Amino acid sequence: MGVGREVSISLDGVRDKNIMQLRKLNIALFPVRYNDNYYADALASGEYTKLAYYSDICVGAIACRLEKKDGGAVRVYIMTLGVLAPYRGLGIGTKLLNHVLDLCSKPNISEVYLHVQTNNDEAINFYKKFGFEITETIQNYYTNITPPDCYVLTKQIAPSSTKK
Amino acid sequence: MGASLPAKEANLFKLIVKSYETKQYKKGLKAADAILKKFPDHGETLSMKGLTLNCMDRKSEAYELVRQGLKNDLKSHVCWHVYGLLYRSDREYREAIKCYRNALKIDPDNIEILRDLSLLQAQMRDLSGFVETRQQLLTLKPNHRMNWIGFAVAHDLNSNASKAFEILEAYEGTLEDDHPPENERCEHGEMLLYKISLLEKSGLFERALEELHKKEPKIVDKLAYKEQEVSLLVKLGHLEEGEKLYRILLSMNPDNYRYYEGLQKCLGLYSDNGHYSLDEIEGLDALYKSLRQQYKWSSAVKRIPLDFLQGEKFKEAADNYIRPLLTKGVPSLFSDLSPLYHHPGKADILEQLILELEHSIRTAGQYPGSSEKEPPSTLMWILFLLAQHYDKRGQHEIALSKIDEAIEHTPTVIDLYSVKSRILKHSGDLAAAAAFSDEARCMDLADRYINSECVKRMLQADQVALAEKTAVLFTKDGDQHNNLHDMQCMWYELASGESYFRQGDLGRALKKFLAVEKHYADITEDQFDFHSYCLRKMTLRTYVEMLAFQDRLHSHIYFHKAAAGAIRCYIKLFDSPPKSAAEEDEDMSKLLPSQKKKMRQKQRKAEARAKKEAEEKNEESSTSGVSKSGKRHVKPVDPDPRGEKLLQIQDPLSEAAKYLKLLQKSSPDSLETHLLAFELYMRKQKILLAFQAVKQLLRLDAEHPDSHRCLIKFFHKVGSMNAPSMDSEKLIWSVLEAERPTISQLHEKSLLEANNSFLENHKDSLMHRAAFAEMLYTLDPNKKSEAVKLIEDSTNDLAPRNGAIWPVKEWELKDCVAVHKLLGSVLDEQDAASRWKTRCAEYFPYSTYFEGRHSSASPNSALNQKCKNAENGSPNHSVGAQNANSITSNGNLEAFSKLSIQQS
The missing domain is CATH 1.25.40.10 (Tetratricopeptide repeat domain)
Structure with a gap:
């Protein structure tokens, strides 16, 4: 919407050579400083962590952690997903999330989940569009921001492992 | 045999x-x-x-x-x-x-x-x-x-x-008629083109053209054929045909500036200095409008009109030129435009234009008069351009605020940090410039260019060890010193030589400067193989061109810098030989004698150890090197890594004279060449050679403060020498006596009078006043306070400029630094120097030299923090970043950000 020109949006992987781009994004987007584990997980997740480029500018990222469960199943945890403020509303977040959801169609992946602050309605609505549901509420999840509570949003993937 | x-x-x-x-x-x-x-x-x-x-x-x-x-x-x-x-x-x-x-x-x-x-x-x-x-x-x-x-x-x-x-x-x-055989056609064609160029060289244009046409079927390089043809046509005055041919060439390559230039010449619309009458401008405008229709993809055809258009038309053309490039995001846009800043009035127009674009994008999200929404990046590119614009105009504070806003807008664009680093360099904070350059480097560790840029900034900030470590990231074998030397990486050697020189490490400085000199000797040497190769391969035009290039090789700027640097080292070495080198590093001079002694001993021991190690390594490698089939592939270890042997030469001035001769031969029109010649020959007591240097300076720029200094110093020195006794001295004296009246500055004037009239002519210029004051003190040490007062009475006026939105002071940082040094060391007036420093800190708040309040030298400044924690790479300290749960843009659902907390 709005922008009448075609600008290509592309995704690129995160490597140790360009990880600073992800750091820059996180500093600008989130009030939390992520530690080295976060970046190690992101690098280890391979295809599940991506930078989004608006023409040649890095403007957003999705970062995931792969959690191995017993029996070889894998849960995907979306650590962060964000787009720089001026570049929102251009479908970049959708593209990033769809990229990860497409990857999740592999048979051994059981679910994708994430945490979101309880008052972040727009984010919640955004994820609901993609089939995420609130599965849990955790009190006092955050320490320095209010409200401190968060929801766990989950999207079940593998039909074989449904227990219902 | x-x-x-x-x-x-x-x-x-x-x-x-x-x-x-x-x-x-x-x-x-x-x-x-x-x-x-x-x-x-x-x-x-x-x-x-x-x-x-x-x-x-x-x-x-x-x-x-x-x-x-x-x-x-x-x-x-x-x-x-x-x-x-x-x-x-x-x-x-x-x-x-x-x-x-x-x-x-x-x-x-x-x-x-x-x-x-x-x-x-x-x-x-x-x-x-x-x-x-x-x-x-x-x-x-x-x-x-x-x-x-x-x-x-x-x-x-x-x-x-x-x-x-x-x-x-x-x-x-x-040759036989059927020459050349198929496999020699290229070579034969080259020979023919060379032959025709010989005719052109001897002025036989008609004959050359005839020959060219006759041999056309045998010439393989069709482009060279056309270019040769058009050159001959123009020289013969066949402008109509020339025009036709240039248009054909343009259709082959519509981005070749020389073709446009040629076309203009054929149409009688060309001037060497770029000045055109109104009629001519109109003609050019019409020409380029029609060319633009033809060559839609050419960027040259769009850019060239900016050079000749003026006023409103310029503004309109610049507007059309800049807009799509800002939309697309072309980081080099400013360097593309920067030649225009030398045209009177255009910088002001550009400023106004870009500000209009900025305003329109901010308020409406689109360019003035356009209905198309601009992508979000356009604002960032505009800010980026504005920052460079204000930097160019010396308005560093505004430049910094613009670049900071751009970084706030899109913190992931590396060019923004590079430009911020450059602005800080220009405003006098080299340490902060290095820190931001390092930040840019960290954002793409695979980019050699930004790595190199960062190395250079570090060297400029005298962080040599850090610079070496950074440079090594992109050299192959880890032994970066040799590697950079083998790759003839001259910018690095020059920058590090200059840094060592600033830090008083003359040995290492000399080593670097001489390394560059050696590269040039190698380049001269490298042509040797081509004397036989080119004749065999028939690349004759290129060969002759290459020889001509070699003949002017030493006029290249890098050689000039290296030679000048080496000469300065030798002069300094002569002025303060290493033995009495209390001033070699300032730390030493502050120590007690006993401590000094200890330190010296320590140093000597360490040196001996290093030397021994180097020699051992060297021996090892050379023996093992020979044993393997007699070929030398093991690099010898540098026996003199700190350049100490270079410092031990007997006669540094004669050594300097060697390099000076090369400079005089290859850069005779550089003021610096003759300034160095003057300094050198005065020390060598070569009166006539020094006088020659003075005359060269007067020829190049008689009004330059340094020319004036040399002139006065020379005659002052000569005047204070003893009357000549030997015949050769008498001869020198008589030459000077005959020459002095020919110098207009001294005509029927005493030196004091000449100095006064110099001041009279340049009352309003800081550097001229400083030169006057220094000479006044030289001629009459009793007038020191008068000299100091004259400097302190200088006023830093607003630079004359029409239409500027922000005022700029006239004085430049490097000049003010020079004046400070003059006050502090030559005139030795510490109070005045410190008053000067306080004053300049106001003018240059980002200067570390004057400890300006915004500079990293000031303990409470933001840049100070930046330099302190340069390593953790977190620049965007401002808390203006988006709150986690705020969705700012248009209430759109796809726009969001979310939180997560790391679990251990």
Whole structure:
């Protein structure tokens, strides 16, 4: 919407050579400083962590952690997903999330989940569009921001492992 | 060869020669020893053995044997030839030429020696000798193509293009009609083009054009054909045809600026200085409008009109030019526009224009008068452009605020940090500039360019160790010093030499400067192989061009900087020899004598240790290097890593004079060359040479403060010397007496008067006032307070400029630093110097030198913090970043951000 020109949006992987781009994004987007584990997980997740480029500018990222469960199943945890403020509303977040959801169609992946602050309605609505549901509420999840509570949003993937 | 030997030994001798040619040195050595067993005094064998050993890295033995051989057989051309080859391998070309000449006296028609000689003559530019040798070769072997070509090129180089042409014509006459065969068509075509260029060189344009048309089917390089044709057409005044041809060339490459220039010339719409009448501008405007229709994809056709258009039309064209580039995001846009800042008035128009764009994008999200929404990045690129604009105009504070806003907008664009670093450099904070450059580097560790840029900034901030560590990230084997040297990475060596010089480490500084000088010697050396190669491959036009380039090689800016740097080191070395080097580093001078002694001892021990290690390594590598098939592939360890040996030379001034001569020859129009000459010759007490330097300075820029300084200093010094006693001194005196009246500045004036009238002419310029004050003090030390007052009374006015939105002060940072040093060290007025510092800190708040309040030298500044935690790479300290749960843009659902907390 709005922008009448075609600008290509592309995704690129995160490597140790360009990880600073992800750091820059996180500093600008989130009030939390992520530690080295976060970046190690992101690098280890391979295809599940991506930078989004608006023409040649890095403007957003999705970062995931792969959690191995017993029996070889894998849960995907979306650590962060964000787009720089001026570049929102251009479908970049959708593209990033769809990229990860497409990857999740592999048979051994059981679910994708994430945490979101309880008052972040727009984010919640955004994820609901993609089939995420609130599965849990955790009190006092955050320490320095209010409200401190968060929801766990989950999207079940593998039909074989449904227990219902 | 080997004639005096019996048959068996003669065969052995042939084997030595063959082994040498096929590089089987061990075999050759064996054969030589076999002969020498029976005939220990056989000259030619001794010589050949020497030559063989030379290739096995046994230099001193080689020279001994070759000389011994020659002594035993002075009448042998082989011995002389070998001696020449030995010299050639050590680049002693003059000596080698002498040896070849002696060999030729004995065997005048020896083709091999003649050919070797001709190569050396080309290399040494012994052009008449080159012609002679080439003629001999042609006479001896006229059926050899290369000999014809070589003879022609020799004449061309010897400034006889028409003779060269005749020779090539004669050569063509010897060819069959069906020449060239398919596999030689390119080479033949090149020869023809070279021949035609010779006609052009001799001014025979008509004939050249005729020849060109006649040979068209045989010329393979069609583009070169057209370019040659159009050049001749224009020289003959056939402008209409020229125009047609230029249009054809443009359709082949619509981004070649020379074609546009040529087209303009054909249409009578060209001026060298870029000034045009109104009519001409109109004509040009119409021309480029029509060209733009034709060549839609050309960027040159859009950019060129910005050079000649003025006023409103310029603004409109610039607007049309800039808009799409901002939308697209072209980081080089500013450097593309920056030549326009030298055109009067255009910078103001650009400023106004970009500000209008900024305003419109901010308020409406689109360009003025446009209905199309701009992408979000456009605002960031506008801010980026504005930052560079204000930086160029010296308005660093606004520039910084613009770049900070751009970074806030899109913190992931690396160019933003590079530009921020550059602005900080310009505003006088080199440490902060290095820190931001490092931040840019961290954002793409795979980019060599930003890595190099960062290294340079670190060197500018005198962080040499850090710079070396950073540079090493992109060199192959980790041993970066050698590696950067082997790659002839001159910007690095210059920047690090300059840094060492600033830090008073003259040894290392000299080492770096001389390394650059050596690269230029190597480049000169490198042409050697081309003398034979190009003749064989027929790339004659390029070859002749390359030789011309080599002839002006030393005028290149890097050489100039290196030579000037080396000369400065030597002068400083002369002024304060290393023994009494209390001032070598400031820390030392602050120490107690006993501490100094201890430190010296420590240093000496460490040096001895390092030296020993280096030598050991060196020995190891050289022995192991030789044992492997006699080839040297192990790099020798640098025996003098800190350049201490360079400091121990007896006569630094004569050493400096060597480099000065190169500068005088290759950069005669640079003020710096003659300033250095003046400083050097005054120290050497070479009065007339110093006087020559003064005259050169007056010729180049008589009103320059430094020219004035040298003039006054010179005559002041001469005036204070004792009356001449020796004849040679009297002669010098009489020359000066005759010359002094010819200098208009001193005409019927005393030095004090000359100094006064200099001030009178340049009252409003800080640097001229400073020069006056310094000279006043030199001429009359009692007038020191007057000199200081004059400097302090200078006013920093607003720079004259129309339409500027922000005022700019006139003074430049580097000038103010120079004045501060003048006050502090030459005039030795510490109070005045510190007053000056306080004053300049106001003008230059980002200057670390003056400890401005915003600079990283000021403990409470943001940049200070930045430099302190440069390593953790978190610049965007401002808490303006989006809150986690706020969705700002248009309430759109896809826009969001979310939180997560790391679990351990």
